[in-house]
Amino acid sequence: MEELKDRGCITDEACKAWEALIEVRNSIVHNNAIADEDKTYRIGDAEIRFEKGRMLKGPLNFFIKLIEYAVENYKVTLKVLRTCHPT
Numbered sequence: 001m002e003e004l005k006d007r008g009c010i011t012d013e014a015c016k017a018w019e020a021l022i023e024v025r026n027s028i029v030h031n032n033a034i035a036d037e038d039k040t041y042r043i044g045d046a047e048i049r050f051e052k053g054r055m056l057k058g059p060l061n062f063f064i065k066l067i068e069y070a071v072e073n074y075k076v077t078l079k080v081l082r083t084c085h086p087t
Contacts, residue, residue, distance in 0.1 A: 001014075001015045001019065004080070004081075008084070009081070010077065010080060014077075016041065017041075017042070017043045017044070017069065017073065020042070021069070023039075023041065024041075024048065024056065024066060032055070033056040034053065034056075035050035035051055035056060037052050038051055044069050046066075
């Protein structure tokens with residue numbers, strides 16, 4: 001995603017959202033959703049706050065919103081890949 005951002009194919013905001021989605025996924029899969037560091041991410045209108053040593057938590061629809069965001073933005077990214085060529 002960083003490379004796509006550097007090439008101007010996706011926005012900085014989109015790149016940071018993908019970074020957040022990957023971080024959430026890795027935290028859940030590898031760390032039982034317990035954060036390794038303090039960090040705050042924004043995905044769309046949602047704020048995700050990691051607190052070192054604490055379990056990630058959110059409203060009941062938290063994962064539904066993350067999945068919905070990921071699917072929609074994956075679609076956008078695929079469309080961009082057809083027209084954005086390496087420099």
